[in-house]
Amino acid sequence: MAVSLNKVFCDLSKLEPLDGTNYKRWSQKLLIFFEQLEIDYVLSQDAPQNETTADISIITLVGSSRNEIDETNRKFEKDNRTARGHLLNHMSNSLFDLFINQKSAKIIWETLEKKYGADDAGKKKYVVGNWLRFQMVDDKPIMEQVHVYENLVTEVLNEGMKMCEILQANVLLEKFPPLWNDYRNQLKHKKRDLSLQELISHMRTEEANRLKDKQISNSTSSVKVNLVESAGTSKNRNKGKEKNVKDHQRKNFTPRQNDHKIQKPKGSCYVCGKGGHKAYQCKDRKDQQNQNQRISSLGHKIVVERRVHPLRMMQVHQEMEPATNNLSRIIDYLKAVVITYYTQETLPNLLHNHSELFD
Known part of the structure; x- marks a missing residue:
């Protein structure tokens, strides 16, 4: 009998060699x-x-x-x-x-x-053991593992052992991977029993939804990473520009003159003819000489008397006041005289009793 050439034959190139288990x-x-x-x-x-x-x-x-x-x-x-x-x-x-x-x-x-x-008790125990030991994992596609479970169930049924679909579905429910525990608990709360094919249909839908959510999450994470990288690149770019500007400013920097430094007056005093001060500050002025002489005489009175009474100090202070308008200068001078000539025993009492002279 001739064989028709139009027939399509199955491909045996991928057929697993017989080893006794298949x-x-x-x-x-x-x-x-x-x-x-x-x-x-x-x-x-x-x-x-x-x-x-x-x-x-x-x-x-x-x-x-x-x-x-x-x-x-x-x-x-x-x-x-x-x-x-x-x-x-x-x-x-x-x-x-x-x-x-x-x-x-x-x-x-x-x-x-x-x-x-041939059917024997050993073969039945073997296929039942494979069926019970089967467990799904998280790192493999769910539907591929479901197909493996279906083949194991078929092998058990081919050995003549009867098993209802409710039992097949409940056993598969216990084979869920760890990441599917929440979904398994959700299915367990259903009041109606699911057949094996109904359970597989629910699992197929759940896997599709999880893959979709994972793609959206990966896309969002990728956008965030790109934003962070672009921000870092922009920051580094601006940092380089700032560094170049600072280097340029450092190179072109010229020290400024100290604007707060007291400048000595230029020119010479028209009273004494010397430089470095103005006429109203000159010591050779007549009114300045008279003022210095009066301050010296008053200081001499204080030094000669040494143990002068506090009331006398107040009198001296009153006499000195109309002599000049530069009261602070006179007080500083008197302080220096007192500190220089008075002993350690008298000075504390003077400072304590007449503190207003040194304010």
């Missing part, structure tokens, strides 16, 4: 491929036997020709080799070495079915 998936994919090639009959039929004399007589009576029989045998042998080659090429190295000497695809197929496909 027999059901492996066998189903190969069986689908053999059915597409229309050679799956070699897995269930024996090879044609050589005809005897009696068989030839029967064939002659029926009307079948010898050539048709030979054509059928050749086709079976060809299909057997094709199926055997695919079976061996998709096995692990240890199984390949075990079946390499077997020429019949039917025998290889039946041996694998008895070894890995």
